């Protein structure tokens with residue numbers, strides 16, 4: 001195991017301090033939140049650690065317009081949050097259930113899970129399915145990006161030099177919105193071979209909006225848009241009849257690779273199975289299956 005020996009460690013007290021250090025050291029600096037990815041990866045180019053763990057970004061607040069989750073909310077905070085018990089926000093809490101160990105989840109943050117930009121990360125699919133946005137702070141002030149557009153490749157995001165993720169905003173969902181998250185890993189503690197979040201908004205018996213978001217089957221989390229289109233405008237009965245075709249279409253939209261965790265073909269067929277199960281779960285909850 002290589003040693004990780006950065007030159008300098010800064011524990012910052014303000015977001016401004018973090019931004020100015022990140023700007024000054026550029027690619028030689030890394031943010032440390034919970035450290036459960038960074039301290040395992042030990043990236044050799046990192047010379048400066050900017051520890052943001054004491055910033056006041058550990059909160060989960062629900063308001064009239066939606067839910068705001070600070071980047072430092074830990075996975076255990078999210079799992080236990082009373083603000084995330086109600087549908088469809090419960091899917092965010094649900095996404096943490098099969099992640100790592102209880103100990104890891106005391107440190108691991110939602111911001112770290114997102115910014116690490118692993119294609120297999122478990123938090124992004126549910127958040128993308130709920131149209132969440134990333135609220136970013138950097139040297140030029142604040143900006144917002146839909147989480148769907150945040151990822152640009154494995155371990156790559158739209159964050160620019162000096163920027164950090166401050167908050168995730170999940171807009172208030174329309175009435176009759178339900179979502180489900182499913183994951184398949186080699187063990188319950190392992191990262192995903194495939195994960196999926198499916199969200200449906202139903203009005204007057206018709207599907208008004210559908211999201212199918214798959215992880216670990218492409219360089220970034222992806223929306224299976226052709227499969228989503230098959231659902232929109234359809235009645236619950238019809239959806240029950242076409243679920244199998246929708247799941248097959250979603251799997252066709254994936255671009256998996258083979259690696260130590262699973263071959264590409266296995267990932268594609270699991271994507272189909274999980275999408276089908278997720279739709280079945282939602283149909284049952286909507287009373288349409």
Ligand SMILES: Cc1cc2nc3c(=O)[nH]c(=O)nc-3n(C[C@H](O)[C@H](O)[C@H](O)COP(=O)(O)OP(=O)(O)OC[C@H]3O[C@@H](n4cnc5c(N)ncnc54)[C@H](O)[C@@H]3O)c2cc1C
Pocket residue numbers: 030031032033034035036037038039040071075098099100101104107108109110111112113114115116120121122123159163164165166189190191192
């Ligand atoms: C035993 C074990 C099991 C795990 N199981 C899972 C699993 O099942 N599913 C899963 O998805 N992950 C899993 N992980 C990975 C990891 O725990 C999560 O990704 C975690 O949420 C990372 O958060 P962190 O706060 O520890 O991030 P850190 O390690 O502190 O940071 C991760 C990366 O994000 C950057 N970063 C962190 N916060 C910010 C921010 N606010 N703004 C900008 N950049 C930031 C850091 O510089 C670093 O590059 C596991 C890890 C371990 C050790």
